[in-house]
Amino acid sequence: MGVMKRLTGIVQAKANKALDRVEDPRETLDLSYEKQIEQLAQVKRGVADVATARKRLELQAQQLQSTAAKLQDQARQALAQQREDLAREALSRRAGISTQLEGLKTQHDQLVQQEQKLIVTTQTLQARVESFRTQKETLKASYTAAQAQTKIGEAVSGISESMSDTGMAMQRAQDKIASMQARAGAVEELLASGALPDMTGSSDPLQAELDKTSQQSQIDLELAQMKGALAPPPPSGALGAGTSSEPDTVADDASPGEVVDAPHAASNPSAPDAAPAEAATRPADGQGGPPGGAPAEELFSLGEQAAQQ
């Protein structure tokens, strides 16, 4: 038998199985109507699910954008510090994010396509369910006529076919969404754990150095400003927190050695210590990025990580 004929049998049998158990064809009509109503609700839920998945991707893209903007800022900072090597590193990471954004865009396009398909499916199904409701009553009313029995049989086969077609369309959409969500979930985990921006900081000494030197030069700048503005210097703990990422090297590199109290700050990473460090990194990092929450969070995570190491 040809493929096309076999497919017809398979598709009809899929939904027929649920309807076969009913003895009275009139009940079969009612049951298949109920099944269609159920299916309609499922498809509507499906549309909502795709929309949720799409919005999730959009949110992730925004987060990646923020990270990219931040890396660009870091590259600028590095260049300002005459560290082209670090700038290069930051930009290459930024390129990596750009690749990920491209991947997200492909997924997003596919989701939009699925969403549109499901919306059309919902409309089609809605129309069919309404039309079936009136037809089944007509068929039931004329059930005694022998001809009507054949018609009922045909209607049931026809509706079974439509239902499994819709069911398959739903299944395909769900499969696609599931695989996309798995991938999107991986990106989300990276973002949530801070691994995406901080992978940078923790696994790469160059990036750590950039963070450190940029923090340090900002602290030097603040120090200079404070020295200029005030006669007595502020408590040393605040300054120490900012340089606490690498206490040893900081102590070696820092020019105003007497104010660097890094070992003390590292052993006491309390809130008052951490706050000025964040404030110190904020102005430079915030330059390019939007004023939303995401860049700020990334700043926080970098600061915390530096304090932990």
Add this chain to the structure above:
Amino acid sequence: MIVRILGEGQYELGGDPLEELEELDAKLLHKIEAGDEPGFHEVLNKAFEKVRGSGTPVDLSRIVPSDLTLPQPDASLEEVRELLASEDTGEA
């Protein structure tokens, strides 16, 4: 004759196209068995063209079973193969 394109809808066809569809059907089976994905899509696309071009869409209010069924236009060979395989497991 009623032909369904999965995920798309039903079309009513009459006259000559039927022979051509049967020919395409035989080729399609051959491509599936050979695992020839490009050939599979080529044959399938011809079938879609024929059905859409020669057929008229069946009104939604008409509830009729199909005589022939074509896979979803974006279905892969593997997907169709799996669907055909469900014939054995599904009806057991």
